[in-house]
Amino acid sequence: MTPPVPSIPPPGVAAATAATAASVPSDAADTLRLPAAHPPGDPEPDPDCAEAAAPAERQGPCLPGWAAVLSLVAAAGAAGWLVGQAGLLPITPVWPDELPRPPRTGTGPGLWSGLGVLAAVAVFVLCGLTRSRAGSVWVLTRCGAYRGTVRRTGLLWISPLLRRRRLDVTLRHWRSRPVDAVDAHGTPIQVTLLVVWRVRDSARAAFAVHDHRRFLRETVEAALARAVSRHPADDFRGQSPTLRDCDRLADELRRLIADAVRPAGLEVFSATPVRIDYAPDVAPVMRRARIAALDARQRKAVLDDALAAVAEAVRGISERGLADLDDYERKALVRDLTVSLLSHPAPPAAGARLN
Numbered sequence: 001m002t003p004p005v006p007s008i009p010p011p012g013v014a015a016a017t018a019a020t021a022a023s024v025p026s027d028a029a030d031t032l033r034l035p036a037a038h039p040p041g042d043p044e045p046d047p048d049c050a051e052a053a054a055p056a057e058r059q060g061p062c063l064p065g066w067a068a069v070l071s072l073v074a075a076a077g078a079a080g081w082l083v084g085q086a087g088l089l090p091i092t093p094v095w096p097d098e099l100p101r102p103p104r105t106g107t108g109p110g111l112w113s114g115l116g117v118l119a120a121v122a123v124f125v126l127c128g129l130t131r132s133r134a135g136s137v138w139v140l141t142r143c144g145a146y147r148g149t150v151r152r153t154g155l156l157w158i159s160p161l162l163r164r165r166r167l168d169v170t171l172r173h174w175r176s177r178p179v180d181a182v183d184a185h186g187t188p189i190q191v192t193l194l195v196v197w198r199v200r201d202s203a204r205a206a207f208a209v210h211d212h213r214r215f216l217r218e219t220v221e222a223a224l225a226r227a228v229s230r231h232p233a234d235d236f237r238g239q240s241p242t243l244r245d246c247d248r249l250a251d252e253l254r255r256l257i258a259d260a261v262r263p264a265g266l267e268v269f270s271a272t273p274v275r276i277d278y279a280p281d282v283a284p285v286m287r288r289a290r291i292a293a294l295d296a297r298q299r300k301a302v303l304d305d306a307l308a309a310v311a312e313a314v315r316g317i318s319e320r321g322l323a324d325l326d327d328y329e330r331k332a333l334v335r336d337l338t339v340s341l342l343s344h345p346a347p348p349a350a351g352a353r354l355n
Contacts, residue, residue: 055146055203055204055207056201056203056204057149057201057202057203057204057265058148058149058203059148059149059150059151060138060139060140060147060148060149060150060158060162061140061147061148061158061159061162062138062150062152062156062157062158063156063157063158064154064155064156064157065129065131065154065155065156065157066155067157068125068128068129068157071121071125072122072125072126075118075121075122075125076122078114078118079114079115079118079119082111082114082115082118083111083115124160125157127160128157128158128159128160129155129156129157130155130156130157130158130164131154131155131156132150132151132152132153132154132156133153134153135168135169135170136166136167136168136169136170137149137150137151137166137167137169137202138150138158138164138165138166138167139164139165139166139167139202139203139206140158140162140163140164140165141162141163141165142161142162142163146203146206146207147162149202149203151169165206167199167202167205167206168199169198169199169200169202170198171196171197171198171269172196172197172198173194173195173196173197174194174195174197174216174217175192175193175194175195175274176192176193176194176195176217176220176221177192178190178191178192178275178277179191179192179193179220179221179224179225180279181224181225181228181229182225182228182229183228183229183231183232183233183243184229184230184231184232185232185233187232187233187278187282188278188279188281188282189228189233189243189276189277189278189279190275190276190277190278190279191224191228191273191275191276192273192274192275192276193220193224193253193271193272193273193274194270194271194272194274195216195220195257195268195270195271195272196268196269196270196271197216197261197266197267197268197269198266198267198269199212199265199266199267200265200266200267201265202265203265204263204264204265205264205265205266208263208264208265209264212264212265212266215261215264215266216257216261216264216266219257219260219261220257220271222260223253223256223257223260223271224253226256227249227252227253227256228243228249230252231243231249233276233278234290243273243276244276246272246273249273250270250271250272250273253271253273254268254269254270254271257271302342303342306338306341306342307338309337309341310334310337310338310341313337314330314333314334314337317333
């Protein structure tokens with residue numbers, strides 16, 4: 001019996017295998033696995049899946065209202081002519097003697113068939129008549145499929161076989177309730193926003209989300225929580241930007257909200273914080289801290305003004321040669337002037353007094 005001959009790899013493959021085994025540690029050799037490749041038959045994930053799933057807005061089929069009115073008039077005229085031909089009119093029409101009279105058809109099945117067809121046409125035309133006012137559009141669907149959007153205004157005729165849904169596209173504003181959030185220091189705050197928005201793409205607003213108004217409200221709350229957490233509500237030392245800078249916060253909020261609601265066919269023009277306040281459980285403490293910070297800032301300003309006045313007085317005495325002061329006398333003079341200015345602050349100017 002011939003023993004099995006082991007397969008010997010080519011020299012290049014053997015060298016590459018040996019080099020790979022030498023470069024991998026022994027404890028990680030058992031756990032080393034190749035990354036799984038993307039199956040060639042499966043589609044790659046689309047980052048804009050929300051925008052790709054919803055159809056884009058396009059013009060829907062419609063006719064002007066005068067065409068439907070003319071159709072109704074024509075159907076009524078045709079029905080009157082058939083009834084007159086059957087001799088069912090209570091008034092006998094005047095007919096010239098020199099012209100031959102048309103034969104009367106009578107009340108046969110043809111008359112009633114014709115009247116039934118004309119009645120069905122009239123009902124079909126009447127069911128399609130509608131009016132579209134400025135600031136609203138009709139979103140048309142058939143069996144759940146999107147068929148277009150009608151943005152024309154006035155009297156229109158839209159096929160009754162299409163389902164119509166009115167959508168408001170005017171410029172709208174929404175004032176939010178006080179939204180609970182946390183700033184960069186972990187302090188709970190409440191923010192009230194005023195958002196100005198409108199529907200830009202009616203097809204995406206109708207089919208990309210279940211309710212575009214609710215989607216906007218939840219997106220605003222999420223964007224607010226994200227933007228507020230980047231800065232503190234107040235910085236008592238005045239060394240970093242705070243949420244009191246409404247222009248900066250409004251720009252950041254508008255950008256975040258606009259990017260989030262764009263797949264839903266909405267357009268956001270502004271998101272302005274109307275009120276920023278601390279939560280009720282921490283509001284008294286933070287109010288006292290703010291008052292203490294303002295008092296400390298006021299005291300520092302008064303002290304800086306007093307020291308500047310003392311320095312100017314000592315410099316004037318030395319420059320004018322009014323007294324030859326040594327270091328001890330100069331320090332004593334500075335101390336006395338500082339105490340005097342701080343003990344008796346200067347009265348406010350006449351223009352700054354309150355009436």
